[in-house]
Amino acid sequence: MLSTGALRAHLLAARLAGSVATSREESLRSYRLFAARDPRVMLGLDPEWGWGEGDLLRLMADKCGVSADPAHVSGPDVIDPERTVAALDAFAERLRAVAGAGAPVLFGTGHPHRLLGFYACLAEAMSAAGCVVLTPAQGVGVDVASRFGVRTYRLDYVRGVALVREPGVRSPGSATGAHTHSPLPVRIALGALADAGGPLPELVVGDHGWVCGAGQLGVEAIGLADTDDPALFVGEAEGQVSVAVPLDDAVRADHYRPLTRYVLNRAGLPVWQEWP
Structure with a gap:
C-alpha cells in the first residue's frame, strides 16, 4: 500500500502538486471570468453567494494552497500537497460509503486523454463491490458551445466512464475523446435516467x-x-460539491496510477494487479 509520505513525494515529483504547470496568469484569468459569471468557467454551477476576485483568491489559497498575494501575477502556480492528500482521503471515504451501500454511481470526464484510466479503475472497483456503474444516454448527441461555435459531440462510455467524442472519429469504446468543460453531458445523462424511471446515481465522480x-x-x-x-x-x-481534490489535471496519464492505488486502498476497494 502506498503510504501518505510516498504519495506526497510522488505528487511533487510528477508536478501534480507543488509547483505545477498551470500558470498564475491562467488561474487569475479564471478567477476574473468566474467573478463576472462567464459560463466558460462556471462549469454548470450557479453560485448562491457573490464571489469577487479577492474572494476567489482567498478561497483558492485555502483550498489549494496558491499564493493569496494579489500582487503575485506571473509564474507557475502552486498546490499544497498536504491539501491534495487530505482531499484524496475525503474522496476515498465517499467511495467507501457508497460502495458499502452498493449504491449506483456515474463516472464522467472532460479530460479523457489524461484521467480516463484513473476513473476507469475506480469504476471497475465500484462495480466489483456491487455498485451499478450507470451508462445512460449512450450515443446521444450533445451540442457544446466553443470558441468555434456550437459543435455536436456524442456521449460514449469507455470502461464505465462517460466522455464525449466527435461523431465518426473513432468507434465506440475507443479511448479517444474530446476535452470539455461543459455540464451538458451530465445533464443529458441524468435526464435520461430520470426519463427511464431511474435509478439515479448516489454519487457522480469526475x-x-x-x-x-x-x-x-x-x-x-x-x-x-x-x-x-x-x-x-x-x-x-x-x-x-462534496469533495474537490486540488491537483494538476493535465499531466501524463500514467502519473495518476499511484493516486488510483492510494484511493482504492483508502476506500477498502480491491486493487487488481492488471489495473494500472
Missing part, C-alpha cells in the same frame, strides 16, 4: 462540468480540479 453540473442538480458529486478551475472549490464551499 471533473469539470460532470461534477459541477451534477452538484447543481442536487446529486452528490466529487472530483479533481486544477488551480484554474475555481468552480469545483466554490461548489465545495457552498455545499453543492
Whole structure:
C-alpha cells in the first residue's frame, strides 16, 4: 500500500502538486471570468453567494494552497500537497460509503486523454463491490458551445466512464475523446435516467462540468480540479460539491496510477494487479 509520505513525494515529483504547470496568469484569468459569471468557467454551477476576485483568491489559497498575494501575477502556480492528500482521503471515504451501500454511481470526464484510466479503475472497483456503474444516454448527441461555435459531440462510455467524442472519429469504446468543460453531458445523462424511471446515481465522480453540473442538480458529486478551475472549490464551499481534490489535471496519464492505488486502498476497494 502506498503510504501518505510516498504519495506526497510522488505528487511533487510528477508536478501534480507543488509547483505545477498551470500558470498564475491562467488561474487569475479564471478567477476574473468566474467573478463576472462567464459560463466558460462556471462549469454548470450557479453560485448562491457573490464571489469577487479577492474572494476567489482567498478561497483558492485555502483550498489549494496558491499564493493569496494579489500582487503575485506571473509564474507557475502552486498546490499544497498536504491539501491534495487530505482531499484524496475525503474522496476515498465517499467511495467507501457508497460502495458499502452498493449504491449506483456515474463516472464522467472532460479530460479523457489524461484521467480516463484513473476513473476507469475506480469504476471497475465500484462495480466489483456491487455498485451499478450507470451508462445512460449512450450515443446521444450533445451540442457544446466553443470558441468555434456550437459543435455536436456524442456521449460514449469507455470502461464505465462517460466522455464525449466527435461523431465518426473513432468507434465506440475507443479511448479517444474530446476535452470539455461543459455540464451538458451530465445533464443529458441524468435526464435520461430520470426519463427511464431511474435509478439515479448516489454519487457522480469526475471533473469539470460532470461534477459541477451534477452538484447543481442536487446529486452528490466529487472530483479533481486544477488551480484554474475555481468552480469545483466554490461548489465545495457552498455545499453543492462534496469533495474537490486540488491537483494538476493535465499531466501524463500514467502519473495518476499511484493516486488510483492510494484511493482504492483508502476506500477498502480491491486493487487488481492488471489495473494500472
